[in-house]
Every structure is written in C-alpha cells, then in structure tokens.
Amino acid sequence: MLPTILLLTGAAGVANAYTIVAGQTFMFKNIDPVVMPGEYKSHMHTFMGSDAVTLNTSTSAELRKGCTSAQSLNDQSVYWTPTLYYTGAGSDYTPLAPERFSAYYENIAEAEIAIPEDYKVVVGNAAGTTQADVDAAGTTAEWFCEGDSAPASKEAAAFPTTTCSTHLQHILRFHDCVNPSNISEHSYSGRQNLPNTNRCPTGQSRIPQLRFSIRYDLRKTISSGWSGAPPLTLACGSSFCAHGDFINGWDKTALVNMLNATSKTEYMYINGTLQTGSGGDPTCGPTDADPNNGTNDYLKSVAMMAAKRMAKRAMSFFA
Numbered sequence: 001m002l003p004t005i006l007l008l009t010g011a012a013g014v015a016n017a018y019t020i021v022a023g024q025t026f027m028f029k030n031i032d033p034v035v036m037p038g039e040y041k042s043h044m045h046t047f048m049g050s051d052a053v054t055l056n057t058s059t060s061a062e063l064r065k066g067c068t069s070a071q072s073l074n075d076q077s078v079y080w081t082p083t084l085y086y087t088g089a090g091s092d093y094t095p096l097a098p099e100r101f102s103a104y105y106e107n108i109a110e111a112e113i114a115i116p117e118d119y120k121v122v123v124g125n126a127a128g129t130t131q132a133d134v135d136a137a138g139t140t141a142e143w144f145c146e147g148d149s150a151p152a153s154k155e156a157a158a159f160p161t162t163t164c165s166t167h168l169q170h171i172l173r174f175h176d177c178v179n180p181s182n183i184s185e186h187s188y189s190g191r192q193n194l195p196n197t198n199r200c201p202t203g204q205s206r207i208p209q210l211r212f213s214i215r216y217d218l219r220k221t222i223s224s225g226w227s228g229a230p231p232l233t234l235a236c237g238s239s240f241c242a243h244g245d246f247i248n249g250w251d252k253t254a255l256v257n258m259l260n261a262t263s264k265t266e267y268m269y270i271n272g273t274l275q276t277g278s279g280g281d282p283t284c285g286p287t288d289a290d291p292n293n294g295t296n297d298y299l300k301s302v303a304m305m306a307a308k309r310m311a312k313r314a315m316s317f318f319a
Helices: 131-137 252-258 298-318
Strands: 018-021 027-029 045-049 078-082 084-086 094-096 100-106 120-124 141-145 168-173 177-179 182-187 209-216 232-234 243-247
Touching: 078 209, 120 131, 120 168
Parallel strands: none
Antiparallel strands: 018 100, 027 045, 045 078, 078 243, 084 094, 084 232, 100 209, 120 243, 141 168, 168 209, 177 182
C-alpha cells in the first residue's frame, strides 16, 4: 500500500506545509512541454504525477484525464526534473529514479489565492555550470547527503564530494507569487523591499509555495562509494543545471481546500471531488501517453538534440 498523504506542519522547521508523495517515477523521456513544447528534442527528464503529459500539454484539464502516480487522486499535476545518471560504468548512462519524490506546499497561511488553473512554471538554470549561475536564477537549489555534515567549502548546488551514508537529497523551491491576470508572470516574495503585506511585486498575489524534495538511494548503485567528484551527471550537465517543472492539475475543489491547511500541529488530508480522506491505492497504472515517439534513452536523446542544432545551423546558412 502506498504511504499516507499527510499534512506535514512543523516538519524540519517548515510551518504551514503539507506534502504529497508522488510515488514512483512513471517515465524518463526527452520532452519538456513548458520550455520546448511540440518537440522531442529536449534533454532527458524524469516525470512524476499525471501520465497524461505529452510534448504538447498546456492545460490543467488535459492532465486531469490521466492516471497519477501521486497518492492522491485529487493531484493530477505533473512534476519533472532532469534525469540523474550514474556514469561509473564506462560509457554507460544508467538512469536513477528517485527513491522518494515529495512535493511540499509551504507557507499556506500566507497564501492569498489558490494555485491558478493552467499554471505552469520552471525554476532553476538549465544552462548553469557554477553556483553563481544558480544564484542568478534566484532559485534555492541544494544537493546534500541527508543527515551527513558537509565541508564548509561545499557549494550549496554542488554534488557532495563524499559518499552519502543514507540518501542523496535535492531541494528546489518554486515561486510563491503570481499575477492572477497573467499567470506567466511569477516571482519569489520578499526579494525586494516591498511595502505591501504580501511581499509580492505589484499586481501579484501569494500562492502556496511548491518545494521539490527528491531523495536518491545510491548505496547499491555506487556500493564502493566515492571521494571527490561522484560518478553522477544530470541530463542537462553538472549539478548546477538542476531545475524543476510543474503544471498544475489539481482538482479545483482540493485547491480551495488546500488554503485551509494552516495548522502547525494537526495532520490534514486535502479533500476534493476525486478523493476524500486517505482513500486507498490508485486503481490505475501510469504509463507513457505517447510511447511510440521520443525516447527514454540518454544517448538517443543527445543525438536528437544534435540533429536539432544541425538543422538550425542549416536554416541559418540558407536564410
């Protein structure tokens, strides 16, 4: 049976938060409907949530037609990140699925509106190669060994340089301000000295803040451990290119109920029209909605990206 969906308030010092654990990864694929809609030319991504996602997905209604790997039928959202690979076996790229993917929604007491219908967003710097690139993107992105201490010199978004005794963990925090009249405008609260109480730019409102918490268990894959640079890479490159994407597919009633999750001490299920209470296991099995196109193979995805670059150069030459 899948783990219970709980309101986690006060956990790890986080107030007014609950988490939905989107159990298993349901696919690896070279699509990104937020950044690169309509093309099978993206680097590889790891997908959790609604399996209705395709290269053209753009609305919440589309996602609600799918089967979700989340442990709440009310959450038909889709979440994805660049795939993490083990590169210690010669030229092989072994994809690593998270042991546990958690989507936390935090600071709900400060939220003024529910997450909007059709809201989609990407955070992080997919071209990042340094900590400065991560900082410039404004995203709080971290890699660390859960429960282990790290050298003071370690950069927050760098992979750990020693073996993790438990899990390799990755954290990404999303925007918590959005313009309800133009949901493509979003930002982080409190990044400026703003006079308004919600600390958002003028015209934007606070929403529950999404946070990815992703845990990888590398103890079997890298049984001998590592010292120095680990035998890991992301599909986009180094640890500094880590990013996350989200398209809202939540049941509308559940989104409104989410705003009531403000207790710091009580557990709470987020009820909606599709599920009330903890419910049971999902009755469907999420799969790739477009299995005959694109690829789940790293080297093939690289070749497809190279073909795209060559085609662009050819078009530029003959223009």
